[in-house]
Structure formats: structure tokens, C-alpha cells
Amino acid sequence: MMMEAPGAVQFVVPRREVTDASLVESWTNSQAYSDIFGLVQAFNEAAKGKACQKDSEGNSEETRHLVDLLSKLDKWIDEIPPIDQPQRFGNKAFRTWHERLEMNAMSLVDPLLPDKYKDANKEIAVYLSGGFGNATRIDYGTGHELSFAAFLCCLCKLRVLKEDDFGSVVCRVFPAYLDVTRKLQSTYNMEPAGSQGVWGLDDFQFLPYIWGSSQLIESSGRSKIEPSSFPDPKVANFNAGDFMFMSCIDFIYKMKTGPFNEHSSILYSISGLPTWSKINKGLIKMYKGEVLTKFPIIQHFPFGTLLPFTPKRQQ
Incomplete structure (x- = not known):
């Protein structure tokens, strides 16, 4: 996995390149695709058998700063309450929140960057801003999640992480x-972007299911959770603080009513697999097919110097 930026870099504001479905293959052969999928795999390995961390003790200054950054974004939601409006979905107060994010994105990432890479803030800020939803449509989905992963990938390539x-x-x-x-989703009643409904894994997320299933591969003792038990709301709620996969299931129960096997049929079918390892491998394959190679998602992805739309470099 190439995870380092070249020496002399001229950073740019990223722009979209996949303007036609015929260019999806160029994307899958690009350096950007290689780096992002490499990050998915590297984080998947790093998560194996590990519970979620409740605090920042033992973390690097950079990871603590990222947690503080996210805490600031969380506080902004409290400062920008939803407005009274006729329609149920898509509260327009989200646009105010997102405008604040866009205006402050470069200053938010500045403290993370070493002096020689300060000019990268205009490039990285685009991925950060794109990671929390679309202000026009007031929606959020796996394409926005991908943008945040790209933000983390850029920090890895600059050796910040x-x-x-x-x-x-x-x-x-x-x-x-x-x-x-x-x-954001619950406060501003955001629409799921590109949701496949009952035929999709989840209305909003995908990566926490991959990395969350990796966390559970080597779980043992009190934390030993069999795949067949995760649709149980009590099991999901009890383990939500330790494992991302379980927090996703718990959130679904908070947002949806009705039988789990009806509103989350793909997840229910996954619970029939014998091991978390099989689930993990299947989800990675599914992510490539349902997110990374889908034109409606990739058409919005911007490319720059750190994540270029150029053929993958030969190792």
C-alpha cells in the first residue's frame, strides 16, 4: 500500500474526474483507488480483535486532535438547533451547520499538518467537508463516509498518521x-443518500460493518459474540460501546420499527454465516461491488495531488 506523498508536492483543490460511467474502470485502476482500498485493508487488520477505545489515553497527539476536531463538530450541532419547517425530512438548519464546516475546514486541519505540508490544507479540507453529507440535498450516505476515509488516507500519506x-x-x-x-442524521432528519432500502446493507454506513466485524473476529470471554446473536436488540445494545458493528445494529433499532429481518434483510442474512471472519471477507467484497465501483457514488469523488486520478504506480 502506497501511503506516503512524493517529495516535492504542489497541492491543489480536488476536483471530480469520473464524469461518465465509462470512467469507473479508470478509477479502479487509479492510484487513488489503490490507496483508499489499501487504507480499508490496513484499518481492517488494525481493528482485528480490538474493542473501541473509550478515551484518548495512549493515543498520539494527532489522533487526540482528530477526536477534539470531531468533538467540536458535535458541539456545533447543539449550537445550531433544527428549525420549524413544514416538511419532515431534511431540516434546513443542516445547511447552516455545513456552511460553518466549509468555512472552518482549513483551520480545523491546520494544526495537524507539519510546516512543509501546510499548503495541503486546501486539499484535505475538501475531503473533511465532504464527509458529513450534502448541504443542498440534506442527505448522507456511503459516498460521504468514503470522503471521510479519503481525509484519513491523506493524513496517512503525509505521514501525519x-x-x-x-x-x-x-x-x-x-x-x-x-x-x-x-x-446529524437524527437532529436534522437527513435523507439517506442513494439508499437501496431493504436491499441495501444500511441506509447510511458501510465501513463500520467491515471494521466492526474485524473487531469481533478474535473476541472472547464476556465479549464473545456469535454472528447469529447480533440481530438481538439486547445483545446489540449491551455491546454497542465496545464494537462498531454492534453500535450500528443498536442505532438501527433506535431509528426503525418492525421485524429486523424485514427492514434489514441483508444484515439478517449475514447473521446466518458461521464466523466473523467469513462475514468480514464477504463485506469487503461487497464494499468493492456496492460502493467503490458504483458510478452514482464515485461521480462525486474529487481527486487531487494526494489522491490522484492517475494509473496506479507499479510497486
Whole structure:
């Protein structure tokens, strides 16, 4: 996995390149795709058998800063309450929240960057801003989640985040990101972007199911959870604080009513697999097919210097 930026870099504001479905193959052969999928795999390995971290003790200064950044975004939601409006979905107060994010994105990432990479803030800020939903449509989905993963990938390529940080990023930073996105979804009644309804894995997320299933591969003792038991709301709620996969199931129960096997049929079918390892491998394959190679998602993805739309470099 290429996880380092080249020496002399001219950073740019990322722009979209996949303007036609015929360009999806160019995307899957690009350096950007290789780096992002490499990050998914690296974080998947780093999460294996590890519970979510409840605090930042032992984390690097950089991962602590990321948690603080997300905490600030969380507080902004409290400062910008939903407005009274006729329609049920898509509260327009989200646009005010997102405008504040866009205006402050570069200053939010500045403290993370070493002096030689300060100019990267205009590039990285685009991925950060894109990670929390669309202000026009007031929706959120796996494309926005992908943007936040790209933000983390850029920090890895600049060596702001190092391999020793991966466990903390996936088990502490990403759960904090999930907390913010869930609060946005419930506070502003955001629409799911590109949801496949009962035929999709989840209305909003995908990566926490991959990394969350990896957390459960080597779980044991009190934390030993069999795949067949995760649809049980009590099991999900009890373990939501320790494992991302379980927090996703718990959130579904908070947002939806009715039988689990009806509103979450794909997840219910997954619970029939014998091991978390099989679930994990299947989800990675599904992520490539349902997110990373889907034109409606990738058409919105912007490319720059750190994540270029150029052929993958040969190792």
C-alpha cells in the first residue's frame, strides 16, 4: 500500500474526474483507488480483535486532535438547533451547520499538518467537508463516509498518521466520527443518500460493518459474540460501546420499527454465516461491488495531488 506523498508536492483543490460511467474502470485502476482500498485493508487488520477505545489515553497527539476536531463538530450541532419547517425530512438548519464546516475546514486541519505540508490544507479540507453529507440535498450516505476515509488516507500519506496510529484511528477516531454523523442524521432528519432500502446493507454506513466485524473476529470471554446473536436488540445494545458493528445494529433499532429481518434483510442474512471472519471477507467484497465501483457514488469523488486520478504506480 502506497501511503506516503512524493517529495516535492504542489497541492491543489480536488476536483471530480469520473464524469461518465465509462470512467469507473479508470478509477479502479487509479492510484487513488489503490490507496483508499489499501487504507480499508490496513484499518481492517488494525481493528482485528480490538474493542473501541473509550478515551484518548495512549493515543498520539494527532489522533487526540482528530477526536477534539470531531468533538467540536458535535458541539456545533447543539449550537445550531433544527428549525420549524413544514416538511419532515431534511431540516434546513443542516445547511447552516455545513456552511460553518466549509468555512472552518482549513483551520480545523491546520494544526495537524507539519510546516512543509501546510499548503495541503486546501486539499484535505475538501475531503473533511465532504464527509458529513450534502448541504443542498440534506442527505448522507456511503459516498460521504468514503470522503471521510479519503481525509484519513491523506493524513496517512503525509505521514501525519503513522501505522502505529491505525488501531487508535479505527477504534477511537472513527467511532467518534460515527457519533457525529448519527447525531446529524437524527437532529436534522437527513435523507439517506442513494439508499437501496431493504436491499441495501444500511441506509447510511458501510465501513463500520467491515471494521466492526474485524473487531469481533478474535473476541472472547464476556465479549464473545456469535454472528447469529447480533440481530438481538439486547445483545446489540449491551455491546454497542465496545464494537462498531454492534453500535450500528443498536442505532438501527433506535431509528426503525418492525421485524429486523424485514427492514434489514441483508444484515439478517449475514447473521446466518458461521464466523466473523467469513462475514468480514464477504463485506469487503461487497464494499468493492456496492460502493467503490458504483458510478452514482464515485461521480462525486474529487481527486487531487494526494489522491490522484492517475494509473496506479507499479510497486
